[in-house]
Amino acid sequence: MPIQDEVVQIYHKIQKKVNHPYLNRYLPKPAVDIDKVLTLFLLFKQHGSYKNIEQYVMSVMIAQMGLDTHEKITKNEKLKGLELKQRQLTVLSGDFYSSLYYYILAEQKDIQMVKWISQAIQELNINKMHFFYAENDANIDYYFDHLRQIESHLIIKLAERLGINDWTDIIADFFFLKRLHLERDYLDHTREDTHTSYIYHIIQDTDIDKRKFIEQIENKMNQIRNKWSMDILPKKQILSKHLGYLIDHFTKESPSFTRTTLLKGRINYAD
Known part of the structure; x- marks a missing residue:
């Protein structure tokens, strides 16, 4: 199938x-x-x-x-x-x-898998606590770093446990980019479900300029896009067929999220 x-x-x-x-x-x-x-x-x-x-x-x-x-x-x-x-x-x-x-x-x-997921959930909740109860002098990069971890933490920890560490960076960035798209929409429009927005929680009842925050979100999104559009892979790198499939999917779901090496067809998938 x-x-x-x-x-x-x-x-x-x-x-x-x-x-x-x-x-x-x-x-x-x-x-x-x-x-x-x-x-x-x-x-x-x-x-x-x-x-x-x-x-x-x-x-x-x-x-x-x-x-x-x-x-x-x-x-x-x-x-x-x-x-x-x-x-x-x-x-x-x-x-x-x-x-x-x-x-x-x-x-x-599978008791081992129960332990893995339980530990990942515990770590995820700690990350959320750091995000929502940050010190007053926490900057935007602090929030972005924790938001990136929160968004795909279970998957990343599972990948690490399975020993597939070379997948974690692209997975984390893709789901972080998805979250940033949502956060920008939450701030850019009047939404009834703003309680599901992480950024909304940290700027509500503050004097933070919402438009400036949106600009910072868009800047971060551009950084991620630029990171994955750079020709940073060796020209003859071989990807596993499963990672290749995943990157192709990510590219289709978010056209700007891609590697030029893939578009130029210079990477082969292993059988």
């Missing part, structure tokens, strides 16, 4: 796995980031020793969804009625996803 078909199949199985009729009555369906599904799938493929890749991808993605869901919890203390119920259910749904990923891994009897 082609990689794309396998990934789409896993994507739909995740949606089905987290589907809950009662939650669906009150909450929007949880988003599944298919870019992360693909990345996880290719990492396990590259490692080559995991038989039930589908189950592992599902478990990590559902763990990520649990974390993402808890970030949607509002701090408004004046909620009543339906809004209060929605907040309570948001908390419970996040807990549901978090327990579900444990259950999937328990079926695989």
Whole structure:
């Protein structure tokens, strides 16, 4: 089966796995980031020793969804009625996803993977604490550095545990770029879901110039694009077919996120 078909199949199985009729009555369906599904799938493929890749991808993605869901919890203390119920259910749904990923891994009897993901979640939460409770003199680069780590931390830590360290830089930059696009949109438009914005949290109720912050975000986005459009790979470098597929996907999803070496066809994929 082609990689794309396998990934789409896993994507739909995740949606089905987290589907809950009662939650669906009150909450929007949880988003599944298919870019992360693909990345996880290719990492396990590259490692080559995991038989039930589908189950592992599902478990990590559902763990990520649990974390993402808890970030949607509002701090408004004046909620009543339906809004209060929605907040309570948001908390419970996040807990549901978090327990579900444990259950999937328990079926695989893979205690080591449970430990890896648990440690990664702990480190991710520490990064979030550093981000949201930074010292008053923290500069924009401090926030960007932590935001980059937060956005793909589970995947990066898994890649490191699997010994696929040469993938981590491009993965981290791609998902960081995706997050920066979202953050710019949050700040550039009036959005009802600003509570899911990291940057919004640190500039609300401050005298920070929002337009200036948007400019800084765009500058960082350009830095990432320039980094990956430079001809920095050796002309005869050979990429694994899985990394090559991933880079091709990233390039299609974000056309400005590419290497000129790939566009010039000077890199071969290993069989």
